[in-house]
Amino acid sequence: MNPSMLDLEARAHSEHAHELRLWLRLLTCSQLIEKRVRTGLREHFDTTLPRFDLMAQLERHPEGLKMKELSHRLMVTGGNVTGITDQLVNEGLVERLNVDGDRRVFRVRLTERGRVSFADMARQHEQWIVEAFEGLSPRDLDNLHRLLGKVKQHQIQLNQNVDPDA
Numbered sequence: 001m002n003p004s005m006l007d008l009e010a011r012a013h014s015e016h017a018h019e020l021r022l023w024l025r026l027l028t029c030s031q032l033i034e035k036r037v038r039t040g041l042r043e044h045f046d047t048t049l050p051r052f053d054l055m056a057q058l059e060r061h062p063e064g065l066k067m068k069e070l071s072h073r074l075m076v077t078g079g080n081v082t083g084i085t086d087q088l089v090n091e092g093l094v095e096r097l098n099v100d101g102d103r104r105v106f107r108v109r110l111t112e113r114g115r116v117s118f119a120d121m122a123r124q125h126e127q128w129i130v131e132a133f134e135g136l137s138p139r140d141l142d143n144l145h146r147l148l149g150k151v152k153q154h155q156i157q158l159n160q161n162v163d164p165d166a
Helices: 017-047 049-060 067-074 076-092 112-132 138-160
Strands: 094-099 104-111
Touching: 017 049, 017 112, 049 067, 049 076, 049 094, 049 104, 049 112, 067 076, 067 104, 076 094, 104 112
Parallel strands: none
Antiparallel strands: 094 104
């Protein structure tokens, strides 16, 4: 990938609002960290971030989730979830279970092999994220977390005031 394509921040100029430059820096940091995670998952585990994300949702729900619930939680179409689930079923990492009373609906959950595999990936994923922030002191991390929390709260308030029918 072309580095200039990845670095949105490089597009900002001094005449742009400080807030815009900050937004582009946040996006660039997010993209760079995500690129590291995607590359690591591919190289170390021969998997993808969407597969990791689906398994993470299932790990949080040992009883499993219906396909529609997975689609909603992952914010993707049912077709995307079905394709990823089919792959993971074929590899023995997840299983489909019938739902009593509805022959059209399946519950998906991690198999034992899937739990072990995901635990390995999750440990490494956490390490990649920790490494992404190694350049910051504990105080810097606390300040950044607090400040981003303020941005998050403000956005939640703004979103509550948005007319959903507009």
